[in-house]
Amino acid sequence: MRISIQQAQDLLNKGDVVALPTETVYGLGASIKHPAAIHTIFVLKGRPSNNPLIIHISDKSEIEKFGAVRDESFEKLVDAFWPGPLTIVLPVEKGLIAAEALAGLSTAAFRMPGHQDVLEVLKGTGPLVMPSANLSGRPSATEIKHVESDFGRDFPVVDGGACQKGLESTVVIMQGGKWVIIREGILSAEAFMDVLGYMPKIVGAAGGTKPICPGQLYRHYAPKAKLTLLKDFGGVKGVVLGFAGRQYPVGCVVWELGSVDAPDTIAEGLYRQLRRLDEEWIAEAFVDVDFPEEGVLKTVKERLIKAAAK
Numbered sequence: 001m002r003i004s005i006q007q008a009q010d011l012l013n014k015g016d017v018v019a020l021p022t023e024t025v026y027g028l029g030a031s032i033k034h035p036a037a038i039h040t041i042f043v044l045k046g047r048p049s050n051n052p053l054i055i056h057i058s059d060k061s062e063i064e065k066f067g068a069v070r071d072e073s074f075e076k077l078v079d080a081f082w083p084g085p086l087t088i089v090l091p092v093e094k095g096l097i098a099a100e101a102l103a104g105l106s107t108a109a110f111r112m113p114g115h116q117d118v119l120e121v122l123k124g125t126g127p128l129v130m131p132s133a134n135l136s137g138r139p140s141a142t143e144i145k146h147v148e149s150d151f152g153r154d155f156p157v158v159d160g161g162a163c164q165k166g167l168e169s170t171v172v173i174m175q176g177g178k179w180v181i182i183r184e185g186i187l188s189a190e191a192f193m194d195v196l197g198y199m200p201k202i203v204g205a206a207g208g209t210k211p212i213c214p215g216q217l218y219r220h221y222a223p224k225a226k227l228t229l230l231k232d233f234g235g236v237k238g239v240v241l242g243f244a245g246r247q248y249p250v251g252c253v254v255w256e257l258g259s260v261d262a263p264d265t266i267a268e269g270l271y272r273q274l275r276r277l278d279e280e281w282i283a284e285a286f287v288d289v290d291f292p293e294e295g296v297l298k299t300v301k302e303r304l305i306k307a308a309a310k
């Protein structure tokens, strides 16, 4: 059910949960003033209780209320990337944020999203916790119809159109004096070079040691369809998520993810294509993963590996 920005503010302020557009993916918002609404988010998504939520703000000064510990390099990150697809994890004062939202951690993740509609909503509500608007484990929602498919047509949602970025924000935390990436996202490690003077290490990703980003522990981004990741398509028949300008054998029905020369377009459409597999009742698809693991394509690869995991 489409709702206006004003209606979204009213619902959130009285303790309801609504879906909101951001530049990355749609989110399920709840006011941090309403612990019951925060709990509802975990129930609606089927989200494990040890997976904390990102706090979304419209002004960086709001962080001060939570006693968040910041330094000069935090300011650099904020100046360079906010509003935008960067989530920054900071130590916070105990007891100021509902424990359920933080999954009991002593840190909180903050992001100022770069979408006019959600910024407008935030101005009338104050900070909102907002995980991606999908059932736990499924691909994130980048269009209203994805939100409706997971939560029903009556679920209140602000229509912000298709999300411009299509992949979630990059999550960073300070470790040993340097920022590290604990969830890869639409901002690649390379994107930080000019701002920080170094490329943050990626930690806690698949195959690493114990993840410090709880969300990394879970299966993610997966359609119901079985995905097989391939570099060689000899003998393959069926639906192939492939790239423009490439030849695939006869018998392959190619759904294009875009051109490898335009990674942003691939990112923008990735979840749409994964969700389309289920919309069209495709039981199995083969994904071309013959592309360089750099920039945004590194995140695309990480998402595909997770989506294909059993």
Ligand code: TXA
Residues within 6 Å of the ligand: 022, 024, 025, 026, 027, 028, 051, 052, 053, 054, 085, 087, 089, 102, 105, 107, 108, 109, 111, 113, 130, 131, 132, 133, 167, 168, 169, 170, 171, 182, 183, 212, 213, 214, 215, 216
């Ligand atoms: O682009 C995005 O980040 C979207 C939009 C809606 O803003 N949100 C999103 O939220 O992707 P979610 O809940 O799907 O993913 C948040 C990730 C999870 O992996 C969670 O474990 C991690 O951020 N996270 C949240 N708080 C954390 C904390 N204090 N320490 C470490 N990781 C944290």
Ligand code: MG
Residues within 6 Å of the ligand: 131, 132, 140
């Ligand atoms: Mg998510």
